[in-house]
Amino acid sequence: MSMQQKASLRKAVIDGFWSGILALIIFGPISGLVLKGYTVQNELMRPLLIALVVAVGRFLISYLIQTEKGRYYLGKLIGKRDAGVTVASLTKSKYQYLVIPVLVLAGLSLPLVLGKYWLTVVILALIYVLLGLGLNIVVGLAGMLDLGYVAFYAVGAYTLAMGAQYFDMGFWTMLPVAALGAALFGAMLGFPVLRMHGDYLAIVTLGFGEIIRLVLNNLLEITGGPNGASAPSPTLFGLEFTRRAKQGGIPFHEYFDIAYSPSYKYIFIYLILFAVVCLMILFVTRLKQMPMGRAWEALREDEIACRSLGINHVTVKLSAFMMGAMVGGIAGVFFATYQGFINPSSFTFFESALILAIVVLGGLGSTVGVIVAALVLTILPEVLRDFAEYRVLMFGVAMVLMMVWKPRGLIRIKRKAYDIGEPAS
């Protein structure tokens, strides 16, 4: 046994060595000799570096996949392949209570560190966190595949824009109105289609998402069609964040007598959004431990068993659909106010697919996983702006790798352990 392992390790080293030599032979002339004007320059460090990378890579692949010890380490690194659901232990670690306050403080101090550009990126990421949390209710908890989630996002965004345009409502009035409106749309879609299962439901929701976009596109007189509509910015007790206030109001910077900066608006949006996301996380966490959330999960596990326990599957599904739609609507309001302008091209099927990817990559039903996946999938493309053309390709690769290694998502789902009163002994 140990002999074989030693041989494998040696073989891995040899493999790496020969791969390095081969790489040196190939890359030596290609990248080692650079034509500059009429002279050839020696850049031998470059092929050496490439060869080193190839050699180390080959060694690691050989070692990690072909030897037993390597496989053990690999398993530790990426976790068990079929790691599913676990149950949390009843005893909490000492630092658990520290994690949340530290994260909240870090979140609140983020605007002090970031410039305007990165702040907008983080705002967008938080919007996707909201969307992910909302879709996670529908797909992850209730187990209904929804391919048209972007419809509720659009309803939220357009409710803000239309409310401002026709009824002269501000951000704060329209936030709850949009949430209710999106939930209403969720109920409207949900009631007739919730008797369907799986694939059929996915197709219907896909259709619904497209219908909403096409209606917004073609209802020229009301929504402005492809020309879009403008959405108002939030105000702080009536103080606006523009350079000059409309109709004799006082802008924020004049009231506090500080110099104008366009990033105040984004800082303010960020802070509201951060608070909303925190509340939403709390909300979703509590939902999971409420009869409603438990019924959703039970429905995902086995609908027939649910019915045999007296649970009305239609209303339970409807509540999940409405709750998810409501969160989507809130995210839409923030998207509209952050962009200041919306048009139907922001609400294509690709957005739905992206949100679904966030939920699937994060781990169906796992709140932490969804948050991590949303942050990664929105911030990473910004960091890798140079590779923007390959974004969708990267996406595909990430999806395939995830499905091979961690089919259940990034973060393992931990179920709550219940303290069943006094110990038996």
Place this chain on the structure above:
Amino acid sequence: MNSETGKPLLSIRNLAMRFGGIQALANVNFDIRQGTISAMIGPNGAGKTTVFNCITGFYRATSGSIHFHSGDHDINLVQVLGEKLHPKDFLNPPQLAKCLYYKLFGGSHLVAQAGVARTFQNIRLFREMTAIENLLVAQHMQINRNPISGVLQTPAFRRSERNSIDRAHAWLKVVGLENDANRLAGELPYGHQRRLEIARSMSTGPKLICLDEPAAGLNPKETEELSTLIRLLRDQHQVTVLLIEHDMGMVMDVSEHIVVLDHGEIIAEGTPHDIENSPTVLAAYLGEDYSNTVAAPDSATDESRLQETISA
């Protein structure tokens, strides 16, 4: 006998079920008395599970009625599933309104809410939820479900949660699974899953519990424990039990009333002793010829042979 004194809890009249051209059940009539343990037996494909599904609301019977007398209510379990509208319903507006209501909002969950719980032939637990969560879901209809008080964690909500956890704990104790409370239901051993499913259906607070082959896949010792558990449910938790079972030893041991089905019809009904000696049952299980040859001589060998052959 005790079974004769109880009032009927469930009365099935002229029940028929047709799947396309196949008549799965025809003219099934029987009563289940309160506080009894009844069993339904019959060869494979006799329609036992179809009767079960009709009682628990998973099939809508083609015709006939199933009346469930719980307390002073009398519920027609076929009607709550949403019957087809008949022309004469339109002449009777209250009847029409009732029919339409059940058409829109009816379903098997209403049967369960009326007090009929069931388990399944192939276990249907919520596999990725813990054992205790399975029992909490079962109490869904009895606890504080208000989403606002749940999100705000009001004292009333916490009290209700605490009570439901205590009740779930009590049921886990009854079936002997209190050490598995925080384990995933899908990870439990097979025998434990069977018991957990019974505990789950009992957590809904039923008056009638229908067990579909509860002893399937259990070893003799576990079957023995199951019989004890079923008796305990009836004696201490005031529930009426109806079970389908192929293990004749257990059926004869535990039940007080047996209904025998064959080809969708009831061929015999009575106490275990009656059934053991019934020539029709013998014919259904062993074939006409066999029963004719063994029915002729003394009944003692007949009975023992039936026992042998059936339990083999």
